[in-house]
Every structure is written in C-alpha cells, then in structure tokens.
Amino acid sequence: MTETHQPNPVVTFYGAVPGIRAPIRADASGLGTLPSRGFQYCEALRTASSFGWYVFPPIDFTLQWDGSQIIWTYRGAKGWYPLTSAQFPGFQAVFDRAAPKRLRGFAPPFLSAIPEPGIIQLWTGLFVASAENWSILIRPPANLPRNLAYEPYEGIVESDRWFGPLFTNIRLIKTDVPIVFSTEMPLLQVQPLHRSTYAEEVTNRFGMVPALADFPPHAWERYETNIVKPREIGAYATEVRRRRRSGCPVHAG
C-alpha cells in the first residue's frame, strides 16, 4: 500500500475522564450489522460507514424522561437522581488535581438538562483538536441501527480554532421508559471535514440540468459506461479501492 506522508493526524482526541474507552476508527461493516452483500459490493455504504471515528459514552448510564423532568442513574450509583447538571462521577476532584490552579473548579459537566424539553447535553469525556482548516462533524454513527428512544443532533465545530470538550446535544424521544447508554456501543461518529467542503461559496450554488433533452454527450457516455455496459459485480468498488491505495487526495503531491 502506498502511504502518503502526513506529519500530524488531522484530528487529535484528548482523554480527560480516566479509564474511558478511546475512540476507534469507524467500521466499514457497521460493527457487523450491515448486510453481507452491502459490505462486500457496495463501496458507497462501506465508505460512509467507515468515514471517521466512533466515540463511546464514558460510562454506562440510563435516562428516563416523563415529558417534563429527566431522571438519571449510572453504573455504580445508589439510585436515581433528578437531572439538572451533573459531573462525571468523581471527575471534579480528578480535574482539580490535574488542572492549573487558576482553572480548578472549572471541570466540564458530564450531563446537563437544558431548558428545552427533553434535550440534554452530554460530554464524551474527551477534548478534541484538529489540524489547521479542518473541522469536525459530530453526528450519530453512520449506518448503525439507532436507538429509537433518542436522537443526537449533528454539529460542525471548527476544532482547529476552538479547543474544548467534545460534547453533543441529544433529543430524548420516548417518555416513561429507561433509555440506556452503554460504553459498548458507539454514541457518535466524528468525521473530519476540510473547511473548503462546506464553505458558503460551495454550498450556495450547485448545477442543475433540467431535463433529459439537455444532457450533454459526455453524460450519456458516462451513463453507458457505468450502468448500461456489462460490468463485473463490484467493479465500482474495485476501482475506488485501487484509487484509494494510490494515495491521499488531500496530501498527495
């Protein structure tokens, strides 16, 4: 495999909560949950699934929402507690021991209920930074079956300019049932985004060919090549993988 020289990783995670599960590369098979035909032949599915890194909850915990109030408990807790804002268990003391004196008492909260009904903010126990001009998209894991009891919001952070806790906002959906978050299952997928990919100049405009009659000859030729002519099963996947092996498109040259 040809490897392109890349001096620094594009994204760096900083572990703050002791002993938490480190992020892992997102998996092309969706942790084995994808249909095997899709995993074997559908490169689009594989690429989207494996783009970025899985991030896990820092502890097993459970929420329950009655439509107004949220209560919560965690592994090792003595019971259920109303959720307003909570530190990761025992983290405040850990933070204060490690942080510079002027920052003691400023540990980020683990879970917070915000004024909007059923919405919480959850800190992953990680901090994050990225290389210059790289942002991160924080989103639910791609192509992994989702828990129907909650939905993480998506957000793009300019983590090259903003260093801080990697947190997310979550909308609780189901009421009056325990909603379990496990350290065994990814909670989020963090994906690197070069800032140019979502610049206003890019997203404010797109091309549109309004009708078949307007298709230029090269469009018909490409349709013929890709769709009409007999091709081996998985030809697209083979070509994409071959190109990928030839090097990183961003750092090449």
Add this chain to the structure above:
Amino acid sequence: MSKKQSQIVRKPSKKIADARRVRYGGGSMPRVLRSADKLTQDSRTIRFGGGSMPASLRK
C-alpha cells in the same frame, strides 16, 4: 332516550375489573428518587453553548 340505547351502558363487569397493579408510563418510574449525589454534584460553572441562550436566561 330509547330503551335500546340505555342498555349500552352497563355497570363494571368483574371480567374486566383491574386492580391497577400494572400501570403504563408513569408506572415504570423508579419508586425511590434520591435528591443528592456528591460524586456528580456540579456547580454549573461551565455550560456548553451558553452563548446561544437568550440573554435573559444567562446568569
């Protein structure tokens, strides 16, 4: 009211009587709710995204 209509409403039948031992929704709430947990106590000094809150809600 006709005689036929008055027969629709009946007294509760023993066949469908319920002791209310099982309840949906609120019934799944934990019976004991504690008020304080020293291990997770948060002073609310740090808030995420606080800058996006209406000024009237900021402290």
